[in-house]
Amino acid sequence: MKILFICHRFPYPPECGARIRPFNMIRWLSTKHQVTVASVARSPQELAKGKGISQFCQGYEVELISPIRAWLQALGCTLSSKPSSLGYFYVPQLHKKIQGLLKNEQFDLIWVHCSSVAQYVFDFADCPRVMDFTDMDSEKWFQYARHRTFPISLLYLLEALKLRRYEKKLAIAFNECTVISPGERKTLESYGLQVPVTVVPNGVDLDFFTNTREGYDSRSLIFLGRMNYYPNIDAVSYFCRHVLPRIQREIPEAQLVILGSNPVRRVRNLTRLPGVTVTGAVPDVRPYLQRAAVSVVPLRVASGIQNKVLESMAMKVPVVASSPAFQGVNALEGEHLLVDDSADGFATKVLSLMKNPSLRQQIAEAGRKRIESCYSWEACLQVLDSLLEPLTLRAMGQGKAGSSVSVCS
Incomplete structure (x- = not known):
């Protein structure tokens, strides 16, 4: 045709x-x-x-x-x-x-x-x-x-x-x-x-989004997304001011990398907070994902399927997401990724993955398998x-x- x-x-x-x-x-x-x-x-x-x-x-x-x-x-x-x-x-x-x-x-x-x-x-x-x-x-x-x-x-x-x-x-x-x-x-x-x-x-391009690195930085968190898009701006602003401080009370060295093109001033200003880095556009997101202990997706406004969730799972980086970010994904909460909507609950689930390597690996492996079976x-x-x-x-x-x-x- x-x-x-x-x-x-x-x-x-x-x-x-x-x-x-x-x-x-x-x-x-x-x-x-x-x-x-x-x-x-x-x-x-x-x-x-x-x-x-x-x-x-x-x-x-x-x-x-x-x-x-x-x-x-x-x-x-x-x-x-x-x-x-x-x-x-x-x-x-x-x-x-x-x-x-x-x-x-x-x-x-x-x-x-x-x-x-x-x-x-x-x-x-x-x-x-x-x-x-x-x-x-x-x-x-x-x-x-x-x-x-x-x-x-x-x-x-x-x-x-x-x-x-x-x-x-x-x-x-x-x-x-x-x-x-x-x-x-x-x-x-x-x-x-x-x-x-x-x-x-x-x-997801399963050949491209494959984690070839053994180790990761247990202190590193990552958020992926175009950073002139309101739902992403709102999500990182909320996370940096209400969730990250809770995490840093238990792990003072915890860091968040905000990775995405066209960061607006509101996003760039988040670098004034301890442990926050804003990269802007990068040639390849995979090295950053491979270093991350957890991919955080605390979207409060979302629809459809979030590529950032699928790509993180494909890279064997465990995801902690909000309910709006999770709603379109065909996966099981608690098995393929973790979900919470409160600041305390979200921080607790991120910390559980940062502190427990075996749990992190379990969620990471299950997430990759889910992507392989459902999202090629x-x-x-x-x-x-x-x-x-x-x-x-x-x-x-x-x-x-x-x-x-x-x-x-």
Whole structure:
């Protein structure tokens, strides 16, 4: 089949969560189909680095948009019925290129990754379309609204309501919907639309995320994530001020490494606290993970599946997570990772792993085995083949087709 794949972040190189999923989908689909990618880039550097996608697809179209313009477009939607997320990801030049592709190419399928770029093909129904919501973004904005103060909370609530309405329109308009976890499926099904929904979880590159080091630093903790993203900023701020001091009362040498690109000032200022290091972007996260005794994921706002949890487990670094960070992961609390939501409880579970090497090894080994059995990309993406088969019939005049699939029980 000829597939047009549209995504909101340029999928190469696959260095963060927003790129990892679409990149692996493109790579998988390209083994059997002709895939053309369309997306946006935020800087000339991103545009240049993205050229590597050419080895994984038949062709690609990308347009540059400045962050300033994106934010101005988002703000322009604030007082309208249009979600600001759509304004943020809209590039007229890309829209024109996509329209040209649709006019000149006979695509058998359109795959849209993330609701904010469905606007480019919302009115095109000449071939089957798949809406990969991944996370239900409206739910995330509802969480933001609950965690922020007025008037920001009101703006977030309005965005959540507008996105919820838009998600319903997309679910009805597209032939098939996919999401990242059963929790996201439950949210979409709660809309009462009776549309087909398939769960396609994220995976891990098991060959890349393999721990080749025997030892680790028993004093070292690590947090992974893009550090200009509010849930990550909130998580490390909370951990450094409320959890880390509790840990350091028993292990004064305990250190936290905050590893991730684009740390905002609020994150950089955390280095004023004892034992806190902020690295910014690094070429390879694995050496840092290998040194860590525990990977901490104290997210208070979260949805879907957290790549930081999967990657840490794959590296045999035991995870202590909050309930929101754990909710999308197909694993057993207490066996594959530890979970707690209170500052005292979270600190206690981190300390149990730091002080008890045998417990640490037990959780680490079990976590790796769980990832191997449930979260290889091959296991996660095989569902795409069964999903696409009935959609090819749709191109010949058949009806909607869909399923609700779980990869690992």
